[in-house]
Amino acid sequence: MFGDIGKKLYDAQMGVHAIEIIHSGEVVLHECFDEDRAYPVYSAAKSVTAMAFLLCCDDGILSPQAPLAEFIDEDYKSLLPCGFDKLPFERFLTMTAGNFPFRPQGDDWLRYIFSLGTDLSDRGFHYSNIPAYLVGAACENAVKQPLMDYLERRIFEPMGFAAPKYSVCPKGHFYGATGMEMTVHQLALLGQLLLNGGKHGSRQLISQKAVELAVSPHVFTGTDYYGYFLRISGDSFSIVGKWGQRCIVYPEKKLVAAYLSHCPDRSDELFGLVDGCIRQENTR
Numbered sequence: 001m002f003g004d005i006g007k008k009l010y011d012a013q014m015g016v017h018a019i020e021i022i023h024s025g026e027v028v029l030h031e032c033f034d035e036d037r038a039y040p041v042y043s044a045a046k047s048v049t050a051m052a053f054l055l056c057c058d059d060g061i062l063s064p065q066a067p068l069a070e071f072i073d074e075d076y077k078s079l080l081p082c083g084f085d086k087l088p089f090e091r092f093l094t095m096t097a098g099n100f101p102f103r104p105q106g107d108d109w110l111r112y113i114f115s116l117g118t119d120l121s122d123r124g125f126h127y128s129n130i131p132a133y134l135v136g137a138a139c140e141n142a143v144k145q146p147l148m149d150y151l152e153r154r155i156f157e158p159m160g161f162a163a164p165k166y167s168v169c170p171k172g173h174f175y176g177a178t179g180m181e182m183t184v185h186q187l188a189l190l191g192q193l194l195l196n197g198g199k200h201g202s203r204q205l206i207s208q209k210a211v212e213l214a215v216s217p218h219v220f221t222g223t224d225y226y227g228y229f230l231r232i233s234g235d236s237f238s239i240v241g242k243w244g245q246r247c248i249v250y251p252e253k254k255l256v257a258a259y260l261s262h263c264p265d266r267s268d269e270l271f272g273l274v275d276g277c278i279r280q281e282n283t284r
Contacts (some may be wrong), residue, residue, distance in 0.1 A: 005277045006031040009259075014244065014270050018184035019259040021278075022192050030185065038164060038181040039260045042241030045166070045180035046132040046229035047190065050093060052139045052147055052176075053228065054198075054210040055154050061142045064090040064213065071138035072110070079114040087120060089138070092131040093228040094218040096123045100130040103177075107170045109133060125221045129177035132229060133169065136176025147174040159189050159200050178241075188258035191239060191247035194230075195256055215249075236275075244270045250278065 002021050009016045010033060017039055021029040056062040062071075069077070069085040091097040098118040106112045113130055140147040152163035164186065167179025193199070194215060198206030217225030217232045225232040231240050239247040244263030248271075249256050257278055263270050 002029045014263045016261040020184045020188040022256040024254045041245045044239045044241035047239040049136045049176040050229040058207045071141045076110045083120045099126040100128040103129045109169045125219045132177035137173040187247045191249045191256040
């Protein structure tokens with residue numbers, strides 16, 4: 001079962017590093033075409049930031065409707081644009097907090113963001129690294145420790161691996177949007193955690209209620225739906241990074257498919273190939 005997916009990926013020559021498939025909790029395929037190591041996962045890091053937020057909710061520190069501004073560094077609160085103080089976390093988690101530029105700039109990202117004059121009343125879907133950075137920085141202030149330390153203790157160590165390599169902003173805050181490296185197995189385990197409703201083995205790492213909220217469709221993107229830094233399409237949802245980093249979760253099939261690649265121009269084609277193979281195999 002699933003044995004011919006590796007051959008199809010190899011024949012397609014799309015720069016795939018590795019693929020792993022977990023079915024009913026068991027690894028049924030782990031195939032590497034390059035070294036089996038951590039690779040950049042780009043915007044898949046946003047889904048890790050979402051998990052940090054869910055943990056904060058479970059701890060009673062935050063909630064989707066809590067104003068993010070309450071957890072911004074005190075030194076910047078005088079710079080907040082009009083209306084920012086009322087924006088809840090959920091608007092940032094769903095990319096509906098305004099039409100921000102794609103990424104923060106300069107040596108003080110918070111100062112840059114608050115100087116933009118963004119139309120905060122715009123509730124349309126606008127994909128950007130800035131909302132994830134703001135959620136990560138706010139969560140870090142909420143837990144009063146480096147966010148990766150919090151994640152390592154609550155998510156990564158219980159799942160059996162060390163904290164992945166990650167990036168911070170020039171002022172030292174967790175970036176939260178990109179700059180993270182993972183192995184294909186680590187990425188697959190994150191998908192499995194979401195598939196299991198936040199449970200790993202016998203341990204409930206994130207509450208099922210929080211996970212269900214995160215994987216529910218909140219806004220239409222124009223092509224699919226968006227949850228809390230997750231892509232949702234039909235009967236599946238995905239952790240997604242650019243250039244072909246993806247973990248697809250199929251709840252009804254009890255299946256997770258994760259792959260890492262360097263595929264700048266054919267990532268949609270790669271997704272279609274893997275998704276098609278999964279659906280074909282699962283109907284046999």
